[in-house]
Structures are given as structure tokens and as C-alpha cells.
Amino acid sequence: MIKTSARQQVRILILGRFLSQIGTGFTLFYAPIFFVNQVGISTTLVGIALGAASIAGIIGRVLSGSLCDSPRFGRKRTLLLSAVSSGLGSFLLATTQDFSTLLIGSLLNGFGLGLYWPAAETIVADLTQPEERRETYALNRLADSLGLEFGIVLGGAWVEWTQEYRLLFIIDGVSYVVFFLVLGLALKETIAPGLERENPLKNWLRALSDRTLLIYAAANILFTTYISQNHTALPVYLSNFIPGAEGNGFPARIVSGLFAWHIAVSVLLQLPMARWLNRFNHARALMISACIWALSFISVWVIGNSSRPLIWSIVALGVMAIATISYTPSASALVVELAPEQMRGVYLSINSLCWAIGYAIGPPLGGIALDGSQQLANNFWLLLAGSLILIIWILQRLEQRLIAQGQLYTYPIPDESHL
Template identity: 50%
Template sequence: MALVQRWLKGWLPNLDPRVWILAAGRLLSQVGIGFTLFYAPIFFTEQVGLTATQVGLGIGLGSVAGIAGRFLGGSMADSPTAGRRPTLLASALVSAAADGVLLLANDFWIFLAGNLLMGFGVGLYWPAAESVAADITTPEQRNEAYALVRLADTLGLGIGVIAGGALISLTGAYRALFAIDGVTFLLFFAIIYVAIAETRPAGNPPRSLFQGWGHALKDTTLMVYAVVNVLFTGYLAQIQSTLPLYLNRFGGGQQGVSEGTLSLLFTGHVVLAAIAQLPLARALNRFRPAQGLMVSALLWGIGFGLVWQSGTGDFPLVWGGLALGVMALAMVAYTPIGSALVAAIAPETLRGVYLSVNSMCWAVGYLIGPPLGGWALDQGDATAHGFWLELMVTVVPALAVLMWLDRRLRRLARS
């Protein structure tokens, strides 16, 4: 037992207890999201009778509402009259209400209302949650702190997807998924209400809603990083949307990879990401943030090359598995460093707004990435295969921008 305790102490980061509480709350809420993530579209098309186009439109407009939520959430998180804690509480209540609407949805308009509420609630959540993690850690701890909460996200989502699939297999009760998801948001509300006090630094001056955004949008460092961030989140979107379909259609030529095998490959991807998250974050702490992102960019490039090989060469399972493994490492190298870098360059009084810009990059990347990948797959074999080589080429300008950003950050640090 003592040996296990020493091992855990050496493996787990030494962080403020509130970081662990926040991570536990995020794991809980992600379990609920995992319940509905993959199964809601199936339910609304096969049982409610909506078309796939209507479902896609509802989810897409929910993402637009998420951008609005991020905008308001960043301003609220920095506001002396609101702050991080009330914003998190509001996000939990809005998300729980969204589940209530989706639970009752029996036509497109109610479905749309539920998605708009859910997108808005999730948008409120991200800037405030990322700001809390930055408030209660030192700059040296933030990479591991963000890695911990990302690990909680990954584990919660995986548990939710598995449990949701089991519940549907046993009962077929799709609507129960929304009820469970709503309960997890209410439990998250209770955890924040009881265990997390306001963390916003004292002394934030009163300002208009748009004032902080004007400052952020004029920050050259933040805007340059935002370009790379959108590119990286577009890469992530390809794993979830384009890559499964590509392997299914083109893996190893024309025979493709079966759905069951794809499930095993992507399960391994998630498991590797969870195992590597904390050790890789600790290993990359020795590098400057932009250098850590360069490591991620190189891994993305290698991963895209391996995907191309899986579609054009022999042994597609080997190359596809290697690609997913390399991209799991690229993902876990990128996600904590990206948030830590933005928190580091943000003025303390505008941390919520700056992290809201960071979160909006995710929304934009996921808005652009899936349609682009889907278009490439619909153009035939040559375009589908070449798409991954083109993605690999985009890593080169990303590396150039990151080298410029690294020099700029060092110059700013000296001054």
C-alpha cells in the first residue's frame, strides 16, 4: 500500500484541491454528455422522425449559439458584478434546462430550442472553467492542471458513451439519456455551489461588455496564436468526423475497415490519450509553450502521413492504428499547453475574455473541419487520399508561425 501511495504521489500532480474538485465536476458532466453525444442523432432521426438534414441543422445552430455563449461567458467571468462562479452555475442550469427541452422534443422546433440552449450553456461554461483553473494555479503548474481536467473530460466522455450504449441496448429508452444528462448538470451545479468559491482576482475595474474584447482583439500575440489554434482544432475535428469515414471507405484500398474494427481502433485511441495525458504534460513542462506546440504539430504531420498510408497501402489496420496512436499523442500535447499559453499572455483582469477567444477557436475549427473533410471524401479516391497529404503540408506554416510566436513571447518576457 505504501508503495502504491508513493507511486501515485509521483505520478499525480501536486495541485490545489480545488483543481481536483473542478476536474471531478467536469468528469461528472462529461459522463452525461457522453450519454447523449452519439445517440441523440440516432434517436431524433429513427424514432422522432426528423431528417438527417434537420438534425444536422439543429446541431450546427447549437454551435452558433455556443459562440454567443462563449462571448458572454468570457465577459461575465471577468466582470466584478458576476465572476467565474456565477457563470459556471448559470451554465449548469442552462444546460440542465436544455436537457429538459430535449427530453420533451417531438418535432424540429423543440429539438432546435434544446440545441440552442445546450450550445449556449456549454459556451458559458468554457471560459469560466478555464479561468478558474488558471486562477488557482501558478504558471509552472498550469500545464499539468489543464492536463488533469482534460483527462477528466476524456474519462467522463468515454464512461458516458459506454454506459449510454449499454442502457440503450438493455432498455431502448433513449429519452432517459436526456434525463440522466440533466441530472449530471445539476450535480455539477451542486459541486460548484458547495466547493468552489469565487476565484476572480480582486480589483477588476468596471467596464462595458465590449471593452475587454477590444483589448483582446488588438493583442497581436493572441491573434497570431488564434490562427494556429483554429488549425489545430480543425485537425482534431478530422479525427472525430472525417477519419472514421475515410478508413471505412478507403482503408487499404477499396475494401475499407469494418465498423466493429473501427470501434476497437478508436477505443485504443481514447485509452492511449487518457494514459499519456499527465505524463506527456509533465515531460513537456521542460519546454517553452510554443516549443511544446511545435512537438504537437510534428506529431500531427506524422499522423496524417500514416493515415494516407492506411488508405493507399497494405496493412490498413496497422497504419490506421499507428496513425490514431500518434494523433492521440499530438492531441494530448496540444490541449493543455494551448490553454496554459493563453492564460499566461492574458492580463489578469481579462483572463476570462482571453480564454473565451481560445474557446471560440475550437468552435471555429469544428465549424470548418468536418464540412471540409466531408467534401474531400465525396470527390473521389484521388482527392480523399490527397486530403491527408495536404493536411500534412499545413503543418509547415504552422511550425513557422509557432517559431515566430516563440521568439515574440521570449522578447515580451524579457521586456
């Protein structure tokens, strides 16, 4: 194989992620509609199948951490296995005629997604220097966002033009085949050749006894709970609780436009924000992110109490985009620094599991608030903003512990040409 540099390897991984996310975008919003309205499976059974995918994702995350840290298996094979599982799931979903096929396809997709995140983030950690990691993680998230948006736009245009849903799942499966080929042919294994083989159970027990990691995990679960509100409670709130031009709530086209604005801000500011935050240590950068989250929730609360809700919605969605992109690169980079090299996969698996927990807590929490009165729905966002006091306190404890352990680092702003 032709020898490639770490920079080229990172670019290959970013390209692979972009391609696979295009396929995901094709099916993300249209799967429930297809299975309920065209296949004829009940909404309850579709919900059960999609929920089962989340459980399979948790199993995949746990397994991914152990496989990534195994010298016999490694990071690359784990990533390729995720593509195989997700691709098989997508092709199976394309043939779905009944609940059993839907369930198996969803389980394969969820399992593949669970395998993917720890492996992808571990490879980034292996290929980058500490001062480069935040920006590199930001670039990977940028590729994910761009790919997802391309897929959503193209998938929506295809459905509107043809009303043919099954081809979307076939394209999704093909994207995983391309992802597999690109990474299989061009990506090298990044696990250190001299790494000793450890007992997987011993690694997990050691990681779960790391108090510094557990303090971080508590903050991370709260962060991901906040992020889940953006995808679940906020669209419903804007649609049903905000006085709009067409009755109680903004019409679908305005809600869609607001989230397009949200994604555009994320894409435009992802790299500038990562470079600006690089002057702070990771714990301090996360505190800054927490403050921005508080501002975003206060802005959402103002929407429901303003005579100009649309203007405040634009402000709130923009601030929430900045809050999200200020969190993700620092969070992953911090976990890498906490992890012993031979346990990076397990540590990043725990980081990924925090997302699963946050997304298990967040949607029901938002649902309870929105099922209540108008006042409760409005004040829910103030309660979220107030809870940021807790997360800042946790992060201050984390910073103190990192100082005591000599693990609190700041880095010079990297040369922008490093990728």
C-alpha cells in the same frame, strides 16, 4: 463555508467536469438516431437544430468571457449558469416531440457549452501557479475524456438493453444538476477581490488588438481544424476508403475498436506527456505538437497505401492521440500567460472561439476531400501534413515575439504531488 485550499478547489472542479461529461457521453452519439428514427423528425431538421446549437455556443463563449471578468458576476456564477442552461436543454430534449422543442433544447445546450469552457479554464488559471498549469489543464482534459467514455459505454449498453432513449437525456440533465450542486456548494469564487470593473466592449477591443494573441489564434485555428478531422473525416475514411476484410473499408466493430484504442492512449499518456513538455516553453511545445500531427497524418496516408492497413491504423490513431494531448494543455496555458489578469476570461473566450472556427472549417474541408476520388481522399492526409509547415512558421513568429516582449518562460518540472 469551510476554507479549502487551491488544490482542493481544483479537485472539486475536476470531479464536477467528470460527472457532467458522463451525462454528455450518454447522449453524444445517440441524439441524432433518436430524433430521426424514434421521434420522426427529418434528418435535415435535426441537422439544422444541431447546427443552431453551434451558433448558440459561439454566443455563449463571447458572453462567458465578459461575465468571467466581471467582479459583479465572476467565474463561479458563469460556470453555474452554464450548468443551468445545459441542464434545462437536456430535460427539454427528453420531452421532445417536434422540431420546435428540439430546436429550443439544442440552443440551450449549445449556449451552456459555450458558457462552460472559458469559465472552467479561467478558474484553473486562477487556482494554479504558472509551472503547474499545463499539468492541471491536462488533468482536466483527462477527467473530460474519462467521463465522456464512461457515458458513451454506459449509454450504449442502456440503448442496446432497453431501446429507451429518453432516459438518456434525463440522466444527462441530472448530471448537470449534480455538477451545479457540487460546484455551488464546494467551489469558491476565484476572481481577485480587488479587480477593477472594466467595460466589456473595451476589453474585447483591447484583446483583439493584441497582435501576439492574434498570431497565436491563427495557429490555434489550424490546430483545431486538424482535431476536427479526427472526429469527422477520419471515421468515414476508415469506413469507406480502406481495403478491409469485409470489402471497401473497415467494418464498424474495427473502426470502433480503433477509436477506443485512440482514447486509451490519450488517457494513459495525458499526464506523462504534459510533464515531459513542461521542460519547453509553450511556443516550442506547440511546435513539437505540430511535428507529431504531421507524423499522424503521414501515418493515415500510409494506411491507404499499405498491404497491412490495420497495423498502420493502430499506429496512426495512437500517434494522433499523442498529437492531441500534446497540444491542449500548452495552448490554454499560453493564453493565460498572454492575458492581463483582469481579462483572463476574454482571452480564454477567444481561445475557445478558435475551436468553434476550426470545427466550422474542418468538417466541410474533409467532406470535400472524401466526396472526391480515392486518390484525393488518400492524398488529403498528405496535404494536411504539408500544411504543418505553415503552423510551425506561425509558431516561430510567435516565439520571436514572446522573446522580444520578455514573455517567454520555461518552468521547472512541478512536484507531482501538487494536486
